[in-house]
Amino acid sequence: MTGADALFGVFAALACGGALGVAAFRSVARMAFSLVVCLSAVAGLFFLLNAPMVGATQLIVYVGGTVVLLIFGVMLTDAGVGRRMKIGLLETISMTFIAIGLAAALGWTAVGLGRAIPGAPVLDEEGVEIVAATPDTLRPIGLKFLGLGGESGVGFLLPFEIISVHLLVVLIGAAYLARAKRRVDATPETPPEATRETASDGLGEQA
Amino acid sequence: MTGYLIVSAVLLTCGVVCMASKRNAVGVLMGVELVLNAASVNFVAAAEFGPPAVPVQVATADAIGVGLDGQIAALFVIVLAAAEAAVALAIVLAFFNQHGTADVDAASELRG
Amino acid sequence: MSVPALLIAATFLPLVGALAGLTARWWRPRKDDRAAGFVASACILGSFGLALTAALRWDGPEPIAGSWYEIFSLAGVTLELGHHIDSLTLTMFCLVSLVASCVCVFALGYLSDELTHEHRDHSFEEELVRPGRFHLFFGYLCLFVTAMLLLVIGGNLFHVFVGWELVGACSYLLIGFYYERPIAGAAATKAFVVNRIGDAGFLIGLAALLAANGDVRFVSLFEAAGAGELSRTALLIGGFGVLAGCVGKSAQFPLQVWLPDAMAGPTPVSALVHSATMVAGGVYLIGRMTPALPGEVLLTVAYLGCATALIGAAPALFQTDLKGILAYSSISQLGYMMLALGVTGWGAGLFHLVTHAFFKSLMFLCAGSVIVACHHAQDVTKLGGLMRKMPVTAGAMLVGVIAISGLAIPGVTLFGEALSFSGFHSKDAILSHALAFTEANPAHAILFWVPLVTAGLTALYMVRLWGLTFAGTPGSATKGAHESPAVMLAPILILAGLAAFCAIGGDGGPLYGFLTRTAPEVGTFALFESPTEAAVDEAHHHAEMMGLIAAGLGAAAGLALFGPWRRAPGHARAEGLKDAAVVRWLRSGWGFDAVYRALAVRPTLLAGEVAALTDRSALDGAVHGTATLARRVARFERSVDERLVDGVVRGVGRLARGFGRLFGATQSGGLRQYVAALAACAVGLAVLAVVLLAG
Amino acid sequence: MLAAPPAADLALPVEPAEAVESVTLAGWLSDGVGLDGFWALAVAAAVHAFVLLNLFGVLPAVFIWVERKWSARLQDRLGPTRVGGRFGWLQALADGLKLIQKEDLVPDAADGLLFRASLYVPAISVLMAFTLLPFNDRWVAVASDCGLFLILAVLSLEVVGVVLGGYTSGSKWSLLGGMREAAQMVSYEIPLALTALVPVIAAGSLSLREIGVFQAGWMFPNWLVFANPFCAAAFLCYFTVAIAECKRAPFDLAEAESELVAGYFTEYASFRWSMFMLAEYASMFVVSLIATLLFLGGWWTGIAPLDAALTGLNDWRPDVGVEGFGVGGYLANVLFAGVVCLKASLLVTVQVWVRWSLPRLRIDQVMATCLKYLTPIACVLLLGATLWPLGLLATLGRPTVFGSTFSASPSPLGGAIVEQDSALPNGDGEAGEALR
Structure with a gap:
């Protein structure tokens, strides 16, 4: 039992618990909270894995950004806090079987793969594991991005730029998609068909 | 390594279950996030435990590792997940504006 | 200016007058003046002046031949437009332009009653009132002069033929100038048709000479004929063909019947076209072709002329x-x-x-x-x-x-x-x-x-x-x-x-x-x-x-x-001769018209009627029968189509629809079902992998 | 590395092999007491966490008292005067006691679990931020090389708790407040990060400790706020954004009492309410501390001889009591920590001052301020700060930060920075050249 193991245990438990919570809770709000816990714990796992940069990104982008966005979506689309959408019993049972099968298959693979790649924590000569320390990964990652630091000499600038542009396009598109449909809002007394037509007109205009 | 992989497996399973069993579109999105996170965990774990990245020209079949590439991949996953979430949420909102609900079962107009 | 240039100018100068006359309706819509007539007279007079100048400047007996434009030259066969100028050409030029000038000036007076917008034609029982066609007449006249000069200047048979046909067309227009009168229209048509009979021979002769010589320029034709290079057959066909054209154009026996009727045109036209120039075109062409004509043709010409004279x-x-x-x-x-x-x-x-x-x-x-x-x-x-x-x-x-x-x-x-x-x-x-x-x-x-x-x-x-x-x-x-x-x-x-x-x-x-x-x-x-x-x-x-x-x-x-x-x-003086049958016979021009009507026109009409009858009865019957047959076949095919083919097609369609419904059920549109199916498939694959690996 | 001992953080040894001059609690427990390595670390971590929590649990109490007194003075009244003596200095404690005594209410409409759980998120996230803040050259819990990034990340978690708390309260006020909060904080994170990056570019590091070390020497021009005009503007911009990020007036729309009663924590009472308050005041201190570290010279006094003297204390009376423990060095650390806290407290005071001086904006004005003005301004500042050294190099021939801008300045540590800059982690000389 090392400190890393202990911390891993804590974080892994939190992550798995959060994930299970996401899957199990019916309330979207609770799911969101579970997701926050899960993702934060995964960020902790990243810190344990000597990847503070990734962890920080996970926190700031995922937890601080994406999940807030999701909660925002919940707020905008959910009629009430307690409202739940039920699914059928048969579906639940079949889903349970599928989940067990999937978990078994993945677990079996994970154990097999873990055996194949033994990768033990790195200790120094005094037996103190340096896992919990925060190594300087920022500069290596940055240099790797530029294709300067690593041995391979292959940078990630092009993917980075592609992803940047992609992100920009996606965000513009998202903003456009989610913009307020004023005509629909302005005519509440119109019958549903008309409303739908108006909306589809709007879609047609987009096309 | 095994532990991380198992955590990842649990995350993925929960994500799939979430996707398959949630009728709320946002819940489905959360399942997607979980699946993506499982992938991230695998990437970073591989970066840490896998053999280090070596130049391709000297790499043998079993020596090709990930190294920091895994972390970078994880970064990309996170960023793309953010983009995905933004678009998906926009679609959910558009859907909600049209149908008055975020129930994915209502989105079955393309059924055969 | 050289002689050919003068003559070319003289040829085309009347075109100006023609243009003026033909378009006068637009450029002088209301003026009752003789502008177009003056322009036409001036042009033709100018033409005469140019022709006279050319005749005076022409020196020597050597003909001047030249080419204007080669229409095509294929495999040794050449068609072109060109000129052939000798004393005959120059004489004809002066003659045509001079007579035309006189006629044109005369017409200024003769046609003055056409100047009014309400011309009264007295040849009908009820007076016909129509707009005057003073300008149009001069347009036609100038057009005719151009065509005639084009004919005369022609350096080869084809060129002559072009002018020949243009002259014929102008003649048609001029004879039919009073086209409201049935007699004028009929006369124009008659002249045209009879001329075409001759022209058919002309065309055959032209083709024969072209085929034999590869070239219908007079110079080369004369050379070839003189050197005996042309076959006798070609010369005979060519000569008789050209003669046929000349017979038509010059109103020789037996195609003389059109000329008396052509007097239905205005008198100046008769003076210029149907006595002095156009009908002389056939004589001109025979004269022009004389070096290339064999004895048989010449003798025929002589006998035809003799008969025609009488x-x-x-x-x-x-x-x-x-x-x-x-x-x-x-x-x-x-x-x-x-x-x-x-x-x-x-x-x-x-x-x-x-x-x-x-x-x-x-x-x-x-x-x-x-x-x-x-x-x-x-x-x-x-x-x-x-x-x-x-x-x-x-x-x-x-x-x-x-x-x-x-x-x-x-x-x-x-x-x-x-x-x-x-x-x-x-x-x-x-x-x-x-x-x-x-x-x-x-x-x-x-x-x-x-x-x-x-x-x-x-x-x-x-x-x-x-x-x-x-x-x-x-x-x-x-x-x-x-x-x-x-x-x-x-x-x-x-x-x-x-x-x-x-x-x-x-x-x-x-x-x-x-x-x-x-x-x-x-x-x-x-x-x-x-x-x-x-x-x-x-x-x-x-x-x-x-x-x-x-x-x-x-x-x-x-x-x-x-x-x-x-x-x-x-x-009273003519009374004595009035009723004699022979007199009537002779007066009607030896009864040629009646003969032709009996021999050519009636048979043609009869043939037409027979053809029409055949068409109506036999051909229409065949067509109708075919159509009926086709309709019956189609009806049969339709029943086959509807029962057999449509049945197969509908069967395939039903089959496809059945399968579609069957598989469409899996396309539930439900996102969650898809995910679940995906996961189930993943599990199944994993199980399969385990089984396979274990096995 | 530095002339001073390298980062010897409180909980975990960063570079144990080099930490010969000073001893850590973990090291002492391991070597002196003989605990197992892991348990030594765990005990040390627990002790330090307790100290930290208490210290920064007390700080908000102080700030609450300061704010009450300060606002009273601004409003021409006295404020608390009785509790704990003349100045009412125990007023915050009394408030806390009163709150703890109150009934713990959970509305019927609320989702009980989340209602109870979400309030810890802001508090935990803010307190986690303290572990990443260096109080002096050697006092930093987690000396990560992307410390600033981590702090911003951790701070961004705060919003989740606020939104969830507001949403799960089952109240319209709370829901509106939560939504406003979500919109506002997610938006303001962008200019916050952008403006924080301006001094990072000037200093060439994301590590807060390195940025602090970088600002040694005379206040002018070594403090980054004076480094270039863009940094100065960035400081003002950052401070504005930080106020909004802490949901402080004039940007406190999420809890606007005139519109939403109390915004997202309308339904909270008693101790749970106080947790939000604690998080707010702690985050005020955190952002101020970040501002201090980034712009205002960190733990340095700004007077070069004084700093040199304090640094010199490191050599005073080593090995007293415990082997490897330098009393002088510890004293220097305490003094430096005091300096940085004093600076941050002054900034907190300014925030209080702003709150009671300026009227509240409307929510659309708040968003417009962020998206239409602050974000573009921050972008321009970032671009300017990037181009500034290049411009200097091109016009004056002065070397840039990438080539030790301040090596000629009268900093006692200037040479060390040059040395550190040249020693890039991967030691790849070619890559270093390229980077320069």
Whole structure:
């Protein structure tokens, strides 16, 4: 039992618990909270894995950004806090079987793969594991991005730029998609068909 | 390594279950996030435990590792997940504006 | 400017007038002035000036040949437009443009009643009122002049053919100028159709010569024919083909029937087109082609001309229509020309062409003058006694009569010449050539005697014409007649002068000299013997005497019958001949029209009706039967289609729809079901992998 | 590395092999007491966490008292005067006691679990931020090389708790407040990060400790706020954004009492309410501390001889009591920590001052301020700060930060920075050249 193991245990438990919570809770709000816990714990796992940069990104982008966005979506689309959408019993049972099968298959693979790649924590000569320390990964990652630091000499600038542009396009598109449909809002007394037509007109205009 | 992989497996399973069993579109999105996170965990774990990245020209079949590439991949996953979430949420909102609900079962107009 | 350039300019200058005339409707919509007529006259006069200049500048007997535009040249066959200029061309140019100028100026006066916007046509029972077509007439006239000059300047057969057809088209337009009158329209159509019959032969001949020589330029044709390079067959087909065209165009037997009818056109048109120039086109072409014509053709030409001369002269004796007499006279005179060409009297034939053009156009213009004066009355039986009312016209007409009759006063000399007018010289030349020919070939003696008789007949009917019109007591249609205005008299006087004196000196005079400067050598033929020049000179004296005697007899008879001392009214004088069957027969032009109607027109119409009947009964029946059959087959096929094919197609469709429904059920559209199926498949794959790996 | 001992953080040894001059609690427990390595670390971590929590649990109490007094003075009144003596200095404690005594209410409409759980998120996230803040050269819990990034990340978690708390309260006020909060904080994170990056560019590091070390020497021009005009503007911009990020007036729309009663924590009462308050005041201190570290010279006094003297204390009386423990060095650390806390407290005071001076904006004005003005301004500043050294190099021939801008300055540590800059982690000389 090392400190890393202990911390891993804590974080892994939190992550798995959060994930299970996401899957199990019916309330979207609770799911969101579970997701926050899960993702934060995964960020902790990243810190344990000597990847503070990734962890920080996970926190700031995922937890601080994406999940807030999701909660925002919940707020905008959910009629009430307690409202739940039920699914059928048969579906639940079949889903349970599928989940067990999937978990078994993945677990079996994970154990097999873990055996194949033994990768033990790195200790120094005094037996103190340096896992919990925060190594300087920022500069290596940055240099790797530029294709300067690593041995391979292959940078990630092009993917980075592609992803940047992609992100920009996606965000513009998202903003456009989610913009307020004023005509629909302005005519509440119109019958549903008309409303739908108006909306589809709007879609047609987009096309 | 095994532990991380198992955590990842649990995350993925929960994500799939979430996707398959949630009728709320946002819940489905959360399942997607979980699946993506499982992938991230695998990437970073591989970066840490896998053999280090070596130049391709000297790499043998079993020596090709990930190294920091895994972390970078994880970064990309996170960023793309953010983009995905933004678009998906926009679609959910558009859907909600049209149908008055975020129930994915209502989105079955393309059924055969 | 060189001679060809002058002539080309002269050819196309009238186009300006044509354009002015044809477009006058737009550029002078309301002005009742003669602008287009003036423009046309100026253009044609300019054309004459250019042609005269060219004739004066032309030096030497060598013809000038040139090419304007090569239409195509394929595999040794060349078609082109070009010119061939020799003394004949220049003479024709001057002649055409000069006569055209006179006619044009005359028409300025003649057609003045067409100037009004409400022209009244008196030839109908109810008066027809239509807008005047003064400008249009000059447009057509100029167009005709252009076409005629194009024909004359042509350096090859194809070029001539182009001009030939254009002339025909213009002739159609001019004959049908009064197209409201049924007779005019029918005459135009008749002229056109009959001409086309001849033109078909022309086209065949053209094609044969083109195929044989690869080139229809006159120069090369003459060279090839002279060198014997062309096959006899080609020469015969070519020669007879061209002759067929000339027969049509020049109204020779047996295609002469169109010319009398063509008098339905305005009188100036008759003067220019149907007496002086266009109909002379056939004579011109025979003359032009003479070096390339074999003996058979020439002999045919001679006999055709001989027959035509007689056939034309006889009806003229009994015609009552002023212009009709002149028309038959034209046919007869054209026969003379052809005869001369056939008996190797090249110079004589074309000489007569020139002189005839002058005196015949003069006579037509005089007739026009009379017609205008007598309010479009043309029947000579209703005329008479116009000599005092229209002395100038009568005098000019007398000049024409004397000229065409070939009368002269032997022994009386003026300027070292027998006192005679142009017709005497040209007819004398023809008769002397014919006499020389018959002397050389006694078998063809008829070729001299028929023209001699015809000469007498000519004098007779001409004197009759003059006497009925101008002498005697005034007829019913001559009331209020008066002399024509100066614009009409001036051309008449000019032409009278020319008709009288153009042939001064006869075959020793300047005109004959100029004309024969490029005369072709008289060839030797197997079929007959060509008379020598000496023989011709020797025959001259006899022929002159015999011709004079014949003409004198004719004239005397005429004077006796229709002379000025006969005071009886015209219609009474003609009474005696009125009802005789032979007279009716001759008056109608030997009944050719009836024969043709029976032999050609009726059969054609009958064939058409038969064809129509066949079409209606047999062909339509077949078509209807086929259609019925097709409909029945289609009905059968439809039942097959509906039951068998549609059944199969519907079966396939139902099958596809069934499968679609079956598999469509899996396309639930439910996102969650898809994910679940995905996960289940993943699990299944994993299980499969485990099983396989374990196994 | 530095002349001073390298980062010897409180909980975990960063570079144990080099930490010979000073001893850590973990090291002492391991070597001196003989605990197992892991348990030594765990005990040390627990002790330090307790100290930290208490220290920064007390700080908000102080700030609450300061704010009450300060606002009272601004409003021409006295404020608390009785509790704990003349100045009412125990007023915050009394408030806390009162709150703890109150009834713990959970509305019926609320989702009980989340209602109870979500309030810890802001508090935990803010307190986690303290572990990443260096109080001096050697006092830093987690000396990560992307410390600033981590702090921003951790701070961004705060919003989740606020939104969830507001949403799960089952109240319209709370829902509106939560939504406003979500919109506002997610938006303001962008200019916050952008403006924080301006001094990072000037200093060439994301590590807060390195940025602090970088600003040694005389206040002018070594403090990054004076480094270039863009940094100065960035400081003002950052401070504005930081106020909004802490949901402080004039940007406190999420809890606007005139519109939403109390915004997202309308339904909270008693101790749970106080947790939000604690998080707010702690975050005020955190952002101020970040501002201090980034712009205002960190723990340095700004007077070069004084700093040199304090640094010199490191050599004073080593090995007293415990081997390897330097009393002088510890004293220097305490003094430096005091300096940085004093600076941050001054900034907190300024925030209080702003709150009671300026009227509240409307929510659309708040968003417009962020998206239409602050974000573009921050972008321009970032671009300017990037181009500034290049411009200097091009016009004056001065070397840039990438080539030790301040090596000629009278900093006692200037040479060390040069040395550190040249010693890039991967030691790849070629890459270092390229980077320069």
